Amino acid sequence: MATFVIRRLVASFFVFLAATYLMYILTALSGDPLEDLRASTAPNAAQLIERRIDLLNLDVPPYLRYFIWLGGVGGCFIGQCNLGFNVQGQPVLEILGQALGQTLQLVTFAAIVAVVIGVIIGITTALRQYSTYDYSVTFVTFLFFSLPIFWVAVLLKQYIAIGFNDFLRQPTIPPLAIVVIALALGLIAAGIAGGDLKRRLIAGGTAAVVTGAALAYMSATEWFLTPSLGIVVVALTAIGLAFAVTAISAGLRNRRALYASLTVAVLAIVLYYPLQFLFVSMTLPLFLGLAIGTILLSGAIGYFWGGHDRWQSARTAAIVGFLTAGVIALDEFMSYWNAYSNSSRVRGRPIATIGAETPNLGGNFWVQGVDSFTHLLLPTIALILISIASYTRYTRSSMLEVLNQDYIRTARAKGLTERTVLVRHAFRNAMIPVATIIAFDIGAIVGGAVITERVFAWTGMGALFQNGLERTDPNPVMAFFLVTGTLAIIFNLIADLVYAALDPRIRIS
Structure with missing residues (x-):
């Protein structure tokens, strides 16, 4: 495997050199970087032109100027990285850091959610092939896929931002809307449940009643003004996660894995109130430390419970601990919603339509987190839908x-449970093509969503690339290409390694 990795990296290095050379030459020859100064009527225009020529080495031919840029990139290996300057005289390395941070903040969560939801929906539609649920999901997903992103962004601004902000003035849900939403979710639950008519009616009816009751409660108590989950909802969610995760990861017959998950859930419920004192002085390093500690402690509890497969119990308990901790953190973020919404900078209209943050907002860790959420909400939904x-x-x-393969029929003929057949045999092999798609998407994702960034006024990687092309500014364009190209090489290599992990029949050599 080491030989394979080294060979791929060496080949990718030379391909990358050729690609960057062509990209630099094409960008440099696409226009005149001095055009704005030549048209200027400023008395010192000649001096400004001379200064830009010296700053960007414009007196050197582009096919030689590339090697000056390449030498600056080579300095990154010895801690002296120099990506040059843009036409405005700003260091490109500094601009790249800001743009990359904005883009990662924007697209990382959207990519993770899109992959998780897409995989879950894809699996459920495969298990309910040719059902009403399958046809409905297919129609809806392709509908959103075919919509222009700028039009989706406008709709989101109108109905989620402006509409929801107006709704908060009097947050009561009309009875007709409650009935329609409850019936819609009931039909979705019935389609997912499958089986005979009785089973579908029970699933759909239960989902509709629970949804209707929850919406009626939210409307009567004006829950949207001061949202919260509370200890009761957190406790029920934690126990539900314990059973659900165990059923998928280890199977409910694995009692030790179930007991480990329930132990983690009960521990989270017990610590709910003591954690409130710690949350008052929360910081980002402390938050990340608690997240890592939760995973390690939960995994240790699962390993302690043991069973015939200690690591399976540890994995199951760690997932339950992580998800339960996320629910508790969500409850804490929600408790600061009212303080954020009524602040002097927000003024009762919390869902933002442009930018990455509210200027001069202030506030503690939780208020800043709510602010980031409100600014990420619309572009994230837009990227997910597309x-x-x-x-x-x-x-x-x-x-x-995969489900039509002989080894799946053999596994079922051996008497294995449906969970074991789907999770251990079908799912891993089905993920091989999906891993390829995800790896190819990483470069494009970090490259920035140019239209989405423009609509929602995010100055990320897409804006860096577009502005560089418009101003005939090779250095920012090459910084963009350097990051996205490197990530494309790395993640394609990771995809090859993931193949072997997902399917032992694949050998990398």
Whole structure:
């Protein structure tokens, strides 16, 4: 495997050199970086032109100027990275850091959510092939996939931002809306449940009643003004997660894994109130430390419970601990919603339409977190709606192909449970094509969503690339290409290694 990795990296290095050379030459020859100064009527225009020529080495031909840029990039290996300056005289390395941070903040969560939801929907539609649920999901996903991103962004601004902000003035839900939403979710639950008519009616009816009751409660108590989960909802969610995660990861017959998950859930419930004192002085390093500590402690509890497969119990308990901790953190963020919404900078309209943060907001860790959420909400939804269709369809087709293989029929004939057949045999092999798609998408994701960034006024990697092209500014364009190209090489290599991890029949050599 080491030989394979080294060979791939060496080949990718030379391909990357050729690609960056062509990109630099094409960008440099696409226009005149001095055009704005030549048209200027400023008395010192000649001096400004001379200064820019010296700053950007414009007196050197582009095919030689590339090697000056390449030498600055080579300095990154010895801690002296120099990506040059843009036409405005700003260091490109500094601009790149800001743009990359904005883009990672924007697209990372959207990519993770799109992959998770897309894979889950793809698997459920494959298991309910040719059902009403399958046809409905197919129609909806392709509908959003075909919509222009700028139009989706405008709709989100109108109905989620402006509409929801207006709704908060009097947050009561009309009875007709409650009935329609409850029935819609009931139909979705019935489609997912499958089986005979009785089973679908029970699932759909239960989902509709629970949804209707929850919406009626939220409307009567004006929950949207001061949202919270509370200890009761957190406790029920923690116990539900313990059973659900165990059922998928280890199976409910694995009692030790179930007991480990329930132990983690009960521990989280017991610590709910003591943690409130710690949350008052929360910081980002402390938050990350608690997250890592939760995973390690939960895994240790699972390993302690043991069973015939200690690591399976540890994995299951760690997932339950992580998800339960997320629910508790969500409850704490929600408790600061009212303080954020009524602050002098927000003024009762919390859902933002532009930018990455509210200027001069202030506040503690939780208020800043709510502010980040409100600014991320619309562009994240836009990216998810556009990208989720491809993950759904690839997962569905791959899962259907795997389910028709001989080894799946053999596993069922041996008497293995359906969970074991789907999770241990079908799912891993079905993920191989999806892993390829995800690896190819990483470079494009970090490259920035140019249109989305423009609509929502995010100055990320997409804006860096677009502004560089418009101003005939090679250095920012090459910084963009350097990051996205490097990530494309790395993640394609990771995809090859993931193949071997997902399917032992694949050998990398």
